[in-house]
Amino acid sequence: MATLTVFTPTYNRAYVLKQCYDSLCRQTCKDFVWLIIDDGSNDNTKEIVEKWMANDNGFEIRYVYKKNGGMHTGHNKAYELIDTELNVCIDSDDFMPDDAVELIVNFWEENKDSSYSGIIALDVYKNGQVIGKELPNKKSTTLSGYYQNGGQGDKKLIYRTEIINKYPPYPEFEGEKFVPLDYKYLLADQDYELLIMNKPVCVVEYMEDGSSKNMLRQYYKNPRGFAFMRKVSMKYGTGFLKNFKTCIHYVSSSFISKNRKFVKESPRKGMTVLATPFGFALYLLVLYNNREGK
Template sequence: MDKNTNCTLTVFTPAYNRAHTLPRTYESLKRQSCKDFIWLIIDDGSTDGTAQLVQEWQSQDNGFEIQYIYKENGGMHTAHNTAYANIHTELNVCIDSDDCMGFDAVRLILNKWESVKNKNYAGIIGLDADFSGHIIGKGFPKDMQETTLSGYYAGGGKGDKKLVYRTDIINKYPPYPVFAGENYVSLAYKYRLIDQEYQLAVLPEVLCNVEYQEDGSSKNMLRQYLRSPNGFAFWRKICMQYPQSKKRLLMDCIHYCSSSQISHHRHYIQESPKKLLTVLCTPLGWGLTAYIRRKEKKWSNGDENEK
């Protein structure tokens, strides 16, 4: 892939069979007043004509460069690994394939970055809103100029936020691990590591409009616990290394025990960063495992009855 070093920002979009929603992401980028960005699409094994759609857009004069990479399906975290390995601009931001770049968001990002780029921030944290313009979760306190992502939530913040990272910082930390037969590792893994060394500059503006698929969200998460237990155990271990609070530490330990039990990992206590707590939480982990399996069986039977 040719390196375009003239742009400051790469907007990257992981896509898996989203040819029906990707056009609205594209249209939101066309509407940007500032075109100082590259759009990088990481096709995570789509079979719905995504490639042909992107080829059509690449042939048009959009005012910005569109780059496209196809890879075998491996889950969101592997798409992020591929993106980070191929981004050469100073900044990057992920806009999902069913979301839209916020109104004038590129200009807002670049103006903010110009004013803080010499302060050694890891990047910028902005707001997500729904398609009606309502902020997801909570905004930022009026006097907040900088924060970490985990610090924002520990201080009572809520809802997904849009993260714009320096590419050199995001690549300073190890890529997301890949576990055979699994397709999930929390994207927050890298963010939690970055939080230990860097702050983010706060930009209290909407940078992305998102649409959540509410139907089946809980069902899908519980199924992920069963389908990707090593990925979840890995993330919970990171959370225990860098806990947000005593309450969260306890919850993460219980989940670590459960995911390790689901994956039949015998040495999870020895490998835990909190060994005594893990011993104490093991019975609670078995209880959570039983709950997950019972719920999944109930939902699976319901799905079969609907066919």
């Protein structure tokens, strides 16, 4: 059995998925499986993947098609199927440096311990520039701890499969297609730290049709998913200012979803009441930015 599963949720990305495939073919270590979760694509994704599966790639390709439900449902499906010790998500518009799998597997073999949930490593742009800041010069950290101490930019998370599956799957709300992925990561942070590997394992390109470029639209269309994550963040968050900002966003999402019970459902009821005027103002801003014809 391979050590690592590289999983890629994808939706109508046949036009760009080949750069991810090509990067996996170039890996100096083939101790991995590539699991593609097709989230209801209606382009030719299936056809091109089937052609790749017929090639002698040096690694196994698994392809699973599911009804369109959003990125988080692709992660849910992947976690149901992964049977390797480690897993890492490489988005359909991203790819891996040629030595990424070798770095991950060797680092884990040298440092693995049941007290860690996995590895945190670097994302870089195509020019090699680190996204945000490099990781601290120490053995381990939590993801939330990294950002609380001045960390910046997306980082690549390589989790032990048995650990990430200890926590509940991402909830799925009817009519919505987005729940922030840091839900499971935040839960894992409460019990484990991540080993720090200050090396790049993913090359990131933020596409115009990607979720990062369309977050305000996601916010408007998926209020229950965002409100759910805000409640989780309030439960585990530290610091007045951070929790107050979270309450503001929670109130805004609750107004969008027309949830009149938002104060009762909040883990921080008093702070939520104080945040309500600011949350209502944010709600109006979101409505304005998502108005028809904009």
